[in-house]
Amino acid sequence: VIGVGSGSTSLMAIQSISRRLKNERLDILVIPTSTEMNFACQHFGLxxxxxxxxxxxxxxxxxxxVDENTNLNKGRGGALYKEKLMMSSCQERYILIDNSKKVKHLGTNFPIPIEVQPSSVSxxxxxxxxxxxREVSIRLAGGKDGPVYSENNCLLLxxxxxxxxxxxxxxxxxxxGVLESGLFQGFDPTIITS
Structure with missing residues (x-):
């Protein structure tokens, strides 16, 4: 049983896993961390x-x-709660990145996402x-007016x-009022750099 994260990197990984399944007759189950990845996994026959x-x-x-101590900033895709649940449930954790994701300090290039109950934002x-x-804003949707809601019906700060x-x-x-944050401190994942 394999936990599958969310986002473009995970999508590329499940495409590779799907090819191996067809060629090697592997028997695996996957647990996706978002609705989008659930659909993608099913589409690729997982x-x-x-x-x-x-x-x-x-x-x-x-x-x-990813900082020097393998702490992570994640969640620009908004699936931070399920991603954190997955990381907490696994003994072996792998993070797939390119060199542009390595930073000396988290919060250098991206804000820290925080999933919040709407009534508790203030x-x-x-x-x-x-x-x-230093600064905080409610994440706004790009394709529609208004804020982004997570799969848990929470707002993202x-x-x-x-x-x-x-x-x-x-x-x-x-x-x-905070459901989860995009900080992943102390999980000590194995970092795989492309």
Missing amino acids: SVTDIVVDKPIWCFDGADE YVKAELDHFGL DAWFDEVYEGLEKDIKSIT
């Missing part, structure tokens, strides 16, 4: 299951940024100030911090 039913042995995903923004918040320090992930999660 057998899909759910994390409620099966536990992934290992997982792969992409990342927006409260969460105020609480983030305690953790060195894009937050820039003075410093992404060790433990910021836990500090953000301690705020009432």
Whole structure:
């Protein structure tokens, strides 16, 4: 059972897995972390299951940024909650990136995404100030008017911090109304660079 992350990197990986399945008659199940990847996995002939039913042995995903300690900034695609659940469920974790994703400090090129209950946005923004918040905005949709909603019917905040320090992930999660953040600190994944 393999956990499949979201985004363009994961899409390329499942295409390769699909080719191997056809040539080698492999018997695998995949657990996608988003509706989009669920459809893609089915399209490429992969057998899909759910994390409620099966536990992934290992997982792969992409990342927006990876620091020197293999901490990650993920979630520009908005599937951060299921991606974090997948990472937490696996013993073996692989992150597929190119060299442009390597940074000295997380939050260098991209804001930290935070998935928030809509009714708590103002409260969460105020609480983030305690953790060195420099700037925050509600993520707006590109193809329609209004904000982006996650698959969990939450809003996505894009937050820039003075410093992404060790433990910021836990500090953000301690705020009432936050479902998840795009910080993945302490997971120690294997980084595979193309």
